[in-house]
Amino acid sequence: MMRRRTTLLTSCIALTLSLGATACGGGDVSAGGGDKPLSGQTINVAGVWSGSEQKNFQKVLDAFTEKTGAKTQFTSTGDNVSTVVGSKIEGGNAPDVVMVPQVGVLQQFAKEGWLKPLSKTAQQSIGSNYASVWKNYGSVDGTLYGLYFKAAHKSTVWYSPDALDEAGVKTPTTYDAMLKAGQTVSESGLAAFSVAGQDGWTLTDWFENVYLSQAGPEKYDALAAHKIKWTDPSVVEALTTLGKLFKDKELIAGGQKGALNTDFPGSVEKVFGPEPTAGMVYEGDFVAGVAKDQFGKKIGEDADFFPFPAVGTGKAPVVSGGDAAVVLKDGKSQKAAMEFLEYLATPEASAVWAEVGGFLSPNKKLDLASYGDDITRETAKSLVDAGDSVRFDMSDQAPAAFGGTKGAGEWKLLQDFLRDPSDPKGTAAALEQAAAKAYKG
Numbered sequence: 206m207m208r209r210r211t212t213l214l215t216s217c218i219a220l221t222l223s224l225g226a227t228a229c230g231g232g233d234v235s236a237g238g239g240d241k242p243l244s245g246q247t248i249n250v251a252g253v254w255s256g257s258e259q260k261n262f263q264k265v266l267d268a269f270t271e272k273t274g275a276k277t278q279f280t281s282t283g284d285n286v287s288t289v290v291g292s293k294i295e296g297g298n299a300p301d302v303v304m305v306p307q308v309g310v311l312q313q314f315a316k317e318g319w320l321k322p323l324s325k326t327a328q329q330s331i332g333s334n335y336a337s338v339w340k341n342y343g344s345v346d347g348t349l350y351g352l353y354f355k356a357a358h359k360s361t362v363w364y365s366p367d368a369l370d371e372a373g374v375k376t377p378t379t380y381d382a383m384l385k386a387g388q389t390v391s392e393s394g395l396a397a398f399s400v401a402g403q404d405g406w407t408l409t410d411w412f413e414n415v416y417l418s419q420a421g422p423e424k425y426d427a428l429a430a431h432k433i434k435w436t437d438p439s440v441v442e443a444l445t446t447l448g449k450l451f452k453d454k455e456l457i458a459g460g461q462k463g464a465l466n467t468d469f470p471g472s473v474e475k476v477f478g479p480e481p482t483a484g485m486v487y488e489g490d491f492v493a494g495v496a497k498d499q500f501g502k503k504i505g506e507d508a509d510f511f512p513f514p515a516v517g518t519g520k521a522p523v524v525s526g527g528d529a530a531v532v533l534k535d536g537k538s539q540k541a542a543m544e545f546l547e548y549l550a551t552p553e554a555s556a557v558w559a560e561v562g563g564f565l566s567p568n569k570k571l572d573l574a575s576y577g578d579d580i581t582r583e584t585a586k587s588l589v590d591a592g593d594s595v596r597f598d599m600s601d602q603a604p605a606a607f608g609g610t611k612g613a614g615e616w617k618l619l620q621d622f623l624r625d626p627s628d629p630k631g632t633a634a635a636l637e638q639a640a641a642k643a644y645k646g
Contacts, residue, residue: 342529
C-alpha cells in the first residue's frame with residue numbers, strides 16, 4: 206500500500222505464511238532464565254525491516270530478552286505493511302507489535318480499531334523523553350497509540366569534500382547560495398547534483414524541504430492535511446523555487462532525462478561511486494549508510510553533509526520520517542507487548558541500535574556518545590534540537606493513492622515536473638486534482 210523510504214537497498218525475498226515463523230533470516234530468540242518477569246512468553250513483532258536493518262533491530266530484541274526473559278520473533282512484511290497486517294488479523298494470526306513506517310498507516314490502523322492505546326508508563330516516558338511533536342504524530346483523535354523508536358533526518362545534503370574543495374566552494378547556508386555553489390561545481394567539471402528522479406519519493410522530499418522552509422510549519426501542516434489546496438500560491442511558489450534547480454540541465458547529472466533514469470542507490474553512486482559524475486546528492490541521513498557500505502567511504506572524510514539550506518527568509522527545514530511501534534488488540538501477548546514498548550521508550554533500548562549504526566533516535570534522553578561516529582552524532586543532535594519544529598514527511602501523511610504509489614499521484618506528477626518544470630501553476634493544479642480524489646477516497 207505504501208512504500209518504505211529508509212529501507213532502500215534490502216528486500217525480503219519471501220514472506221512467511223505465519224507470523225509464528227521468522228521471515229528473511231531473523232531468528233527465534235531464546236528466553237533467559239525462568240526467574241525473569243516474562244519468561245515463557247513470546248512476542249511476535251512485524252515491520253518493514255530486512256537485511257542489515259533487521260539484523261540490527263534483532264540486537265534490540267535480544268537485549269529485551271536478556272532483560273525480561275520473553276522470547277521474540279520478527280517477521281519482515283516488505284513495503285506493504287497495511288496489507289500484510291490486515292490479512293494476518295483477518296486470518297486470526299495477528300502480530301503483537303507492528304513497527305509502522307507512515308503516519309497515514311498508523312492512522313488507518315487506529316480507525317480500523319486494531320490498536321491498543323499505550324500504557325501510562327509508555328505515555329509518561331514519551332512525555333519526558335520526546336518532543337511533543339512525536340507524541341502528536343503517534344496519536345489519533347487524542348489517543349496515543351504509537352511510540353516513535355527509529356527516525357530519519359531527511360534534511361541533509363551529502364557531498365564529496367574533494368569535489369567542493371576542487372571547485373573552491375564552501376558549504377552553503379541558503380538555497381540560492383546552494384544553486385550558486387552548484388554552478389561553480391559544474392564549471393569545475395562535475396555536475397552539481399545527482400537527482401534520483403526514477404524514484405518519485407525523492408522528489409516529494411525535495412519539495413517538502415523547500416515548502417517547509419519557504420511557507421513555514423503552519424502552512425506545511427495545513428497542506429499535509431489537505432486543509433489548503435495544492436493550488437495555493439505557497440505551493441506554486443515552492444514549485445517555482447524547486448524548478449530553478451530542475452530546469453538547469455548543467456546542475457543535474459545527465460540532465461532531466463538522466464535524473465529520471467536514476468534510482469536512489471544510483472544517485473548516491475554518482476557522487477560516491479568509483480566514477481563520480483556529481484558533487485552533491487540530496488536525501489536523508491541514510492545516504493551515509495550507502496556511501497559507507499556500498500562504496501567504502503569514510504563518513505566525515507570521504508563523505509559529509511550540510512543541512513538543507515534555508516529558502517528565502519525562512520528557517521532551515523527539518524523534515525523527518527520514522528517507525529512507530531504499536532500494539533495490536535488482536536495479538537496474543539498484549540501485556541508482554543506493551544512492556545516491550547515501554548522498553549523501546551527508554552534510552553537504553555535506543556543505545557543498543559545506535560552503537561551498531563544506521564539509526565537515529567528522537568529520544569532526547571539518549572546520550573549522543575552512544576552513536577558510533579561524529580557525523581551521526583551531529584545528525585542526531587540536529588534532529589533532537591529541532592524539537593517541535595520537526596515535521597514528518599508530508600507524503601507519508603497522505604493517502605497512499607496520492608503520496609505513496611509508483612506511477613501515480615504526487616510521485617508521477619513531480620516526475621513530470623522534473624521532466625518539464627516550465628509550468629508550476631499547471632503542476633499545482635494537477636496535484637490538487639489528484640489530492641482531492643485521494644483524500645475523498
